[in-house]
Amino acid sequence: MTISTLNLSFQYPPSGFRLRGVNFTMAAGETLALTGPNGSGKTTLGKLLCGLLRPCGGAVLLDGENAARWSLGRRGQRIGYLFQEPARQLFAPTVLEDLTFPQELQGIAPEEAQTRAMELLSRFELDNFAQRGTLTLSRGEQQRLAICGLLLNKPGALVLDEPTTGLDPRRKAILSNAIREAAKDGTSILLITHDMEFVQDNAQREVKMEELQC
Amino acid sequence: MLNKNRAVGAAFLPPAHKKPPAYHNPDPRVAFLFVFLLSTAGVLLRDALLLTPVLLSAVAAAICARAPVGQVLKRLRGLWIMLLSVTALQTLFSGNILHGLLVGAAVLERLVILMLGGAVLAAWPGHALVQGMLQLRLPYQLAFMVSAGLRFVPQFGECFRDSLTAIQLRGVDLRRLKLKVRLRIYTWLLMPTVAMGVSRAKSTAMAMELRGFGAHEKRGSYAPLRMQAKDWLAFAGILFWAAGLAAGIILWRTYA
Numbered sequence: 226m227t228i229s230t231l232n233l234s235f236q237y238p239p240s241g242f243r244l245r246g247v248n249f250t251m252a253a254g255e256t257l258a259l260t261g262p263n264g265s266g267k268t269t270l271g272k273l274l275c276g277l278l279r280p281c282g283g284a285v286l287l288d289g290e291n292a293a294r295w296s297l298g299r300r301g302q303r304i305g306y307l308f309q310e311p312a313r314q315l316f317a318p319t320v321l322e323d324l325t326f327p328q329e330l331q332g333i334a335p336e337e338a339q340t341r342a343m344e345l346l347s348r349f350e351l352d353n354f355a356q357r358g359t360l361t362l363s364r365g366e367q368q369r370l371a372i373c374g375l376l377l378n379k380p381g382a383l384v385l386d387e388p389t390t391g392l393d394p395r396r397k398a399i400l401s402n403a404i405r406e407a408a409k410d411g412t413s414i415l416l417i418t419h420d421m422e423f424v425q426d427n428a429q430r431e432v433k434m435e436e437l438q439c
Numbered sequence: 440m441l442n443k444n445r446a447v448g449a450a451f452l453p454p455a456h457k458k459p460p461a462y463h464n465p466d467p468r469v470a471f472l473f474v475f476l477l478s479t480a481g482v483l484l485r486d487a488l489l490l491t492p493v494l495l496s497a498v499a500a501a502i503c504a505r506a507p508v509g510q511v512l513k514r515l516r517g518l519w520i521m522l523l524s525v526t527a528l529q530t531l532f533s534g535n536i537l538h539g540l541l542v543g544a545a546v547l548e549r550l551v552i553l554m555l556g557g558a559v560l561a562a563w564p565g566h567a568l569v570q571g572m573l574q575l576r577l578p579y580q581l582a583f584m585v586s587a588g589l590r591f592v593p594q595f596g597e598c599f600r601d602s603l604t605a606i607q608l609r610g611v612d613l614r615r616l617k618l619k620v621r622l623r624i625y626t627w628l629l630m631p632t633v634a635m636g637v638s639r640a641k642s643t644a645m646a647m648e649l650r651g652f653g654a655h656e657k658r659g660s661y662a663p664l665r666m667q668a669k670d671w672l673a674f675a676g677i678l679f680w681a682a683g684l685a686a687g688i689i690l691w692r693t694y695a
Contacts, residue, residue, distance in 0.1 A: 298612025314608070316605070
């Protein structure tokens with residue numbers, strides 16, 4: 226999926242942080258890293274792309290289509306967003322249910338949903354936690370589960386906000402592999418991070434926040 | 440000058456002159472009494488018709504206290520979906536439709552009464568509420584906890600709203616789901632929302648301890664509250680209102 230923005234602008238009310246005239250394009254299957262100092266608007270831009278925030282001006286184009294009127298659910302089917310706080314996006318009581326429930330809602334048979342979920346859980350070394358409560362997981366485990374939830378949905382694009390926070394080097398490597406594979410399948414990936422080593426390993430292009438605004 | 444456009448809470452801002460201020464008008468203890476009686480009535484009464492005058496009193500009090508009702512309701516907008524779902528469930532599961540609607544209305548009225556009670560207290564600044572509770576001989580820790588808790592309620596709503604947003608961003612289009620499935624999701628959401636709230640409270644408490652909260656045995660106050668004549672008048676008025684309400688309820692139950 227291609228993502229582009231046209232003169233995107235946003236301001237937190239009443240006269241807070243402001244993004245002005247952001248223009249950028251991400252090709253399908255491209256992995257782009259968005260970097261910049263704290264408070265430069267990286268997360269705000271990520272949220273604008275996913276529809277979590279409504280722009281004050283300009284537009285977000287998904288595959289060339291203006292997504293302004295799309296519902297959050299519709300956007301969520303096309304773009305996956307990883308929150309900085311992963312506990313926010315886990316909602317089912319157990320790890321397995323958190324992955325199978327959204328699939329079942331999309332009409333996938335429970336057995337198949339479970340198989341797919343277990344495959345992904347085992348890849349992210351979470352298969353032993355399948356029956357555990359989502360809230361009893363550690364920060365890093367929650368992060369991995371949240372990433373599993375996004376990958377399972379097979380979205381056209383992924384916006385990952387600080388994806389390596391709480392991950393040890395081994396799990397970071399697992400995440401790197403998953404990102405590369407998703408990119409090979411045509412998923413565009415926007416990495417919002419301060420982890421420059423992860424950026425060098427995974428991103429094809431790095432864009433600094435200050436370069437984006439006119 | 441600073442206080443010019445402020446609501447009730449303005450009275451508790453220390454003015455910039457030398458003399459320590461004698462805080463007054465209106466005293467938060469009057470509000471405590473009213474909110475205590477209001478919430479007791481809201482919890483004890485189960486009949487939608489009897490709850491109506493209590494609700495109207497709560498609305499009147501919120502207007503009189505210039506309580507930030509709109510702000511509170513706006514902040515709790517994430518909770519409204521849940522509250523309406525609970526009301527709908529109460530209506531569905533209570534036998535005949537009219538009775539069900541009355542039960543649902545009673546639940547909704549009760550919740551609104553409790554929220555308005557919170558909104559009335561939110562019209563006073565936190566330190567005035569703490570001071571009021573201290574002068575009612577409540578332990579400082581408890582007083583501070585209640586004051587912090589009041590500020591915590593809107594965060595609870597925000598947490599719920601965030602979780603709903605996150606679900607949708609995982610490709611679940613809530614608007615297209617059947618009511619049954621939606622209700623299942625809302626019930627699931629209660630758990631993480633409450634757990635996150637409790638966890639946040641726990642970390643706040645730990646952070647406060649680490650920053651020396653309660654390290655000293657006694658805490659003084661620059662701003663002791665003093666009940667003025669009009670506070671006592673309001674106090675008496677509230678007791679009169681409560682007695683009238685209780686008498687009305689007894690009469691209603693006896694003759695209706």
